């Protein structure tokens with residue numbers, strides 16, 4: 001993905017992941033008030049209808065969303081946001 005020159009949010013299509021690729025994903029630990037979210041890089045094992053299975057240090061995690069290490073992580077995306085600028089007509 002790229003940074004929009006106008007609003008500096010992210011725009012463009014995220015890279016598509018395939019099984020076996022290294023991906024960034026989020027781990028949520030704890031519950032209730034002590035939720036802690038962190039981003040790890042693991043190997044994509046399985047693409048499911050409701051998410052992804054990622055193996056990290058021998059443990060398989062379920063993740064709702066994964067991203068290419070070169071792309072912004074879901075956390076970064078949520079923080080920075082997506083570009084909503086109108087596209088130029090000449091740019092499909």
Ligand SMILES: [Zn+2]
Nearest residue numbers: 004007083085
């Ligand atoms: Zn923009």
